Amino acid sequence: MNIAATLAKIALTYPDRPAISKGSKVVWSYREFADRVSRLALSMHENLGLAPGDRVALIMKNCVEDLEVMYACWHAGLAAVPVNAKLHPREFGYILENSGTKACFITSDLSEAVADARSDAPDLEHIIEVASPDYEALFTVEPLEMVEVAPTDLGWLFYTSGTTGRPKGAMLSHRNLISMTMNYLVDVDGIEPEDCIIHAAPMSHGSGLYALPHVARAANNIIPDSGAFDVAETLELITQWPGCTFFFAPTMVTRLINAPNIAEADTSNLKTIVYGGAPMYLTDTLKAIDLLGNKLVQIYGQGESPMTISGLPKRVFEDHTHPRYQERLASAGIARTDVQVCIRAEDGTPLPVDEIGEITVRGDVVMSGYWNNPEATANSIRDGWLWTGDVGAVNAEGFLTLKDRSKDMIISGGTNIYPREIEEVLLKHEAVYECAVVGRPHPDWGEEVVAFVVPHPGRTVDAETLNQLCLENIARFKRPKDYRFVEALAKNNYGKILKTELREIFEKEKVG
Numbered sequence: 183m184n185i186a187a188t189l190a191k192i193a194l195t196y197p198d199r200p201a202i203s204k205g206s207k208v209v210w211s212y213r214e215f216a217d218r219v220s221r222l223a224l225s226m227h228e229n230l231g232l233a234p235g236d237r238v239a240l241i242m243k244n245c246v247e248d249l250e251v252m253y254a255c256w257h258a259g260l261a262a263v264p265v266n267a268k269l270h271p272r273e274f275g276y277i278l279e280n281s282g283t284k285a286c287f288i289t290s291d292l293s294e295a296v297a298d299a300r301s302d303a304p305d306l307e308h309i310i311e312v313a314s315p316d317y318e319a320l321f322t323v324e325p326l327e328m329v330e331v332a333p334t335d336l337g338w339l340f341y342t343s344g345t346t347g348r349p350k351g352a353m354l355s356h357r358n359l360i361s362m363t364m365n366y367l368v369d370v371d372g373i374e375p376e377d378c379i380i381h382a383a384p385m386s387h388g389s390g391l392y393a394l395p396h397v398a399r400a401a402n403n404i405i406p407d408s409g410a411f412d413v414a415e416t417l418e419l420i421t422q423w424p425g426c427t428f429f430f431a432p433t434m435v436t437r438l439i440n441a442p443n444i445a446e447a448d449t450s451n452l453k454t455i456v457y458g459g460a461p462m463y464l465t466d467t468l469k470a471i472d473l474l475g476n477k478l479v480q481i482y483g484q485g486e487s488p489m490t491i492s493g494l495p496k497r498v499f500e501d502h503t504h505p506r507y508q509e510r511l512a513s514a515g516i517a518r519t520d521v522q523v524c525i526r527a528e529d530g531t532p533l534p535v536d537e538i539g540e541i542t543v544r545g546d547v548v549m550s551g552y553w554n555n556p557e558a559t560a561n562s563i564r565d566g567w568l569w570t571g572d573v574g575a576v577n578a579e580g581f582l583t584l585k586d587r588s589k590d591m592i593i594s595g596g597t598n599i600y601p602r603e604i605e606e607v608l609l610k611h612e613a614v615y616e617c618a619v620v621g622r623p624h625p626d627w628g629e630e631v632v633a634f635v636v637p638h639p640g641r642t643v644d645a646e647t648l649n650q651l652c653l654e655n656i657a658r659f660k661r662p663k664d665y666r667f668v669e670a671l672a673k674n675n676y677g678k679i680l681k682t683e684l685r686e687i688f689e690k691e692k693v694g
Contacts, residue, residue, distance in 0.1 A: 184331045185359045186256035188398040189216050196400035199375050202246050205407040206422050209246050212400060217325060218250055223258035224326035230285050230308050234259030234329055237339060239278055239286040240386065241265045241296055244409040247312035248385050249393060251287045256356070259329030261336040263351075264386035270657045271295045273349070275302025277341050281351060281553065287312055333357035338391075339553055342485035342598070351553030352485045359394060361520060361546040362488050366395035369493060369518045370479055371454045377425030378402035382411040382434070383596075388459065389429045391489045396427070413441045420451050427454040431596020432462035433627050435478075439470045452477055458490070459596035464512050476500045482514035482582070486549045486568055491541070492517045492582045513581040514574070521545035524567065525576055538575045538585050542567040590681055592621035594629050599660050601631075601681075607655045608633060613643040618671055618679045619662065622688045633662035634684055636671060643667075 192199075193216035200208040201215035210218065226232045238255045240262060242248055248264075255262040263281050265274065267289070274296055278286065285308040288296050293311060300306055310317055331337075338354040367373060379396045381403065383389040393403050404423060406415050411434055420426050430438075435457050438444065452474060458481035470478060478499050483490035494515035501507060517523040524532050525539040533539045548568045551559035562569055571591075574584045592599040601619035608617045616636040621629035637643050645665040652661035672680040 183333070183356065183360060184256055184259075184328055185337055185356050185363070185394065186219070186253050186328060188360075188363065188394070189219060189253050189257075190328060192216075192397065192400045196375055199400045200402045201397070201400075202249055203378075203402055203404045203423075204246055205405075205419070208402075215250070215253075218321055219253045219257050220325035220328070221321045221323055222250060222254035223329075224323045225320035226254060226258045226260060226285070227326065228323065229320060232258065232260055232284055234331075235261065235336070236285075237261045237263050237281045237283045237336075239263040239265055239281065239283040241267060241274060241286060241292055242289040242312065242385075243267045243291060244381050244385050244389075244405050245289055245312060246405055247287070247289075247317070248390065248405075249397075249403060251312070252390070253397075256331075256337055257328050258326065259331055259335070261339055263339045263341070264390055265341065266384060266386050266657075267292060268384075268657050268659055270655065271298040272302070272655060273657060275299035277349060277351075278303035278306055280349075281339055281341075284308065285310065287317075290314075331356055333360075334550065338488075340485040340488065340549075348603075350555055350558055352488075352549045353551055353553055354488060354549055358488065358547055358549060359391075362391060363395045363398050365490070365518050365520060365547065366392065367399070369495065370395075370456060370481065370490070371427065371496075373399035373401050373427075374425065375400035377427065377453060378404050378423045379427045379429070380404045380406065380416070380419055380423070382406055382416055383429050383431065387485075388489060392427075392429045392456065401425075401427075411437075413437055417441070417443075417447045417449070421448050422451075424451045425453045426451050427456065430455055430457045431459045432457050432466070433595045435462060435470055436466050436626065439466065439473050444473055449474055449477075454479055454496075456481055458482060459593065459598075464508060467511050468508075471499060480515060482584070484570060484572075486562065486570070487521070487543055487545075487547050490518055491521055491543050491570070492523065510581055513577075513583045515582065516580045517543075517582065518545075518547075521547060523576060523582060525574065526569075530564070533575075535578050536575050538573060541570045541572045541574045541582070541584075543570065544568065590620065592619075592629050592631060594621070594624070594631065594659070595627045597659065599631060603656065604631065604633065604652065604660055604662065607652055608635065608648055610655070611643060611648060611651055613637050613641040614648075615639075615641075616671055616679075618681055618684060620681050620684045622664070622685075623692075630663045631660065632664045632666065632688075634666045634668055634671060636668055 193212045197213035201212040337356045340352040341349040381389045480494040481490040492515045604619045615638040622632045624630040672683040
């Protein structure tokens with residue numbers, strides 16, 4: 183089934199329900215939303231020359247048009263390529279080139295950055311600025327009958343950074359997206375037509391994925407006027423819309439519960455906060471429960487197995503009398519209904535209860551592979567199991583606990599940052615001999631990026647110079663917040679840099 187069929191069905195049953203809103207105002211009903219999607223889908227074929235299977239990029243900050251373009255892609259049998267709006271133009275260029283994108287829809291604030299990226303993407307034929315006359319002209323055609331797709335056809339190309347420093351496109355099929363949608367309704371939270379989801383987190387990632395089950399149940403998708411997360415705006419929106427759900431990174435939950443007026447704020451309309459993307463400290467979890475009530479759901483997943491692998495439903499948060507209550511809250515929860523989780527040794531041997539190993543998963547939600555990257559696909563999917571790269575253990579009750587993150591990934595503000603990508607940029611400077619990038623604990627962001635740099639003998643380099651180098655090559659949020667210039671980096675007998683020892687420096691500094 184085409185994932186866009188969920189919208190078509192709802193438009194028949196709940197045509198007058200609000201579908202998309204901006205701030206406090208309804209923009210489109212479900213009848214209007216579905217009509218615009220079907221017209222835009224025809225224009226994608228006739229005016230843009232796109233054929234089923236072609237890729238369409240969405241490089242936008244959160245906006246009303248995001249959902250229009252995404253559902254129009256699916257309605258037309260095209261694949262959506264949502265891209266993090268915070269990336270650097272060179273990163274935009276790589277994704278546009280790698281995906282073979284032919285059309286790209288953008289918000290006006292990103293027009294210059296995408297124009298800079300265009301030279302890297304020879305297949306890109308159209309750049310359309312949403313909310314412009316050119317965009318609105320695409321709706322002056324007749325509606326298109328929905329294109330039939332196979333369950334395995336590509337629906338969403340989800341770019342997630344890898345340890346090589348280059349993003350990889352996780353291929354999410356219509357089956358994957360439908361499986362994710364059904365799982366939300368079974369394992370995460372129920373949705374009624376009177377409910378809503380407020381998209382304060384980026385719609386290119388988790389919040390956009392969670393729009394799908396809300397559309398499938400005729401709920402309202404609300405875009406903040408700011409197009410982003412602002413605590414004061416969030417609290418105001420909660421008072422205006424009943425049945426509010428959010429997808430938040432843990433740092434967003436922390437910022438919300440630490441707002442000066444949170445104890446007096448009216449959060450009675452708040453229904454659910456689904457949080458994931460990084461661990462949340464137990465003290466913050468308990469504080470959120472105390473301030474907001476039983477409104478939390480935790481999820482663990484990744485782009486290759488979107489939203490989710492496992493989760494903590496509200497009933498676990500509510501069970502205060504359980505003897506292992508806090509231990510459970512510190513876990514990543516239980517495997518979703520339609521997913522198997524197996525902890526394995528390096529040789530693939532399944533490990534028993536409480537043994538630590540790599541988390542592997544399988545189910546209809548798991549991607550089919552990486553776009554044009556058979557080597558990475560073969561490394562990540564073996565015998566039908568996705569090897570997540572995360573290390574953990576499952577206890578006798580089925581609760582999964584993450585023990586470590588392999589490949590030294592840094593999670594800052596709920597966003598994955600891969601050190602090797604930054605290290606490769608720093609090593610471009612002729613004065614840098616070696617470097618190692620690690621995460622340092624940060625009270626607001628979870629972790630922040632720190633670079634240890636070894637200059638060539640007799641050469642010098644300063645933080646300002648390296649900072650400028652990073653700004654020219656990678657997104658601003660990835661650049662190091664601190665540079666440590668050292669004479670050498672600790673290594674093991676095989677010459678591998680011991681990043682564990684670098685992290686221990688931060689622990690010693692904290693104690694000191």
